[in-house]
Amino acid sequence: MPTMRHRSAALAAAVALGCVLLSAPPAAAEKDIGGGTPAETPSVSGDEQDGTLLATAGGIVYDRSKNGSGAKAGAIAPTGSYSPPPCWYGPAYTPAQFKKEREATWAVDSTGHEWDLEQRKRYVEGEPYKDFNMDKAGKGYWWSSFPNKSYPPGWDKCTKETFWVDKGDPPPADVPEAIDPEILAKLAYAEIRxxxxxxxxxxxxxxxxxxxxxxxxxxxxxxxxxxxxxxxxxxxxxxxxxxxxxxxxxxxxxxxxxxxxxxxxxxxxxxxxxxxxxxxxxxxxxxxxxxxxxxxxxxxxxxxxxxxxxxxxxxxxxxxxxxxxxxxxxxxxxxxxxxxxxxx
The missing domain is CATH 2.60.40 (Immunoglobulin-like)
Structure with missing residues (x-):
């Protein structure tokens, strides 16, 4: 049976291959997408009417246009014991995108038969989701975890399986690491120069x-x-x-x-x-x-x-x-x- 480390590696590989920027709008030079480790952060966009995301999802969009500048500019060191969130959960996929990502993961054939069966039951066979919620296209997003490997330890603590959140609904109450303004503020803190x-x-x-x-x-x-x-x-x-x-x-x-x-x-x-x-x-x-x-x-x-x-x-x-x-x-x-x- 494959270890959690092997499963994570396979998932990360599938994410990197399957979740690419499809049609993000042009961004100013001082704005970019970040959060966690960029190569492992799903970032997708498209036309919301056909069930894909209208704007960049998952990764955080930073506006640094009012940041400090100059050759000697640098990051501030927080006083006391403080660091940005090590990981968080945020919207990562539409139904079609999540289906494509998970089927690509299964095709890698390195996660193990037992784990694949558990995943199919969870996301395809109705325990609790059916067919990747394809019937809810445009009505919500699949949320996944995002590691902030620049600030260990703890980046690997967000182990909750990918879950669904309807548009306009809050994430489940048992997910304290779900992205919110306070987490965004702490992530922005690390970007201050x-x-x-x-x-x-x-x-x-x-x-x-x-x-x-x-x-x-x-x-x-x-x-x-x-x-x-x-x-x-x-x-x-x-x-x-x-x-x-x-x-x-x-x-x-x-x-x-x-x-x-x-x-x-x-x-x-x-x-x-x-x-x-x-x-x-x-x-x-x-x-x-x-x-x-x-x-x-x-x-x-x-x-x-x-x-x-x-x-x-x-x-x-x-x-x-x-x-x-x-x-x-x-x-x-x-x-x-x-x-x-x-x-x-």
């Missing part, structure tokens, strides 16, 4: 021992970013938004002081830190660092980390819902020189 965190320093490039160095971030870049995830055939979506709230400066050495003392510069009036301007040399920077010792022939690895507050809204959700904060940081080299004394 924020700008690089190189801070502007004054003096720039190199500074002096005991000289306060001002630090700030480009206000034009550090603004809220968002990603929207949706399942068109269900008419549900969620938008996850990340807003910068603070900058933490680690000077890269214990021989330094930060401004403020905590090293955390809060967002104020839409800005993190304040650009240096002439006439401020005697002022204490609201955000910055003062090195107490020269870096010698080397440099200090100053690390700047921005904390982003995350929330989401979605279909049927009236108020913003919180998600764990995220962080994104990077190092930059700082040269610190001794102030040369002039002997007269």
């Amino acid at each position: 924020v700008p690089g965190t190189k801070v502007t320093l004054a003096p720039e490039g190199e500074t002096k021992v005991n000289l306060p160095t001002w630090a700030w971030l480009d206000g034009a870049e550090f603004k809220p970013v968002s990603v929207t995830a949706s399942v068109p055939v269900l008419g549900i979506e969620a938008t996850t938004t990340a807003e910068p709230v603070s900058l933490k400066i680690d000077p890269g050495t214990a021989d330094a002081e930060t401004y403020p003392a905590s090293g955390v510069c809060e967002l104020k009036d839409g800005k993190i830190g304040e650009p240096y301007a002439k006439g401020k040399s005697d002022e204490t920077p609201p955000c910055g660092v003062k090195y107490l010792r020269s870096s010698g022939d080397g440099t200090y690895p100053l690390k700047a980390t921005v904390t982003w507050k995350i929330h989401w809204t979605g279909t049927g959700v009236n108020a913003e819902q919180p998600l764990p904060d995220g962080e994104f940081g990077a190092d930059q080299d700082v040269v610190v020189e001794e102030i040369q004394a002039i002997n007269r």
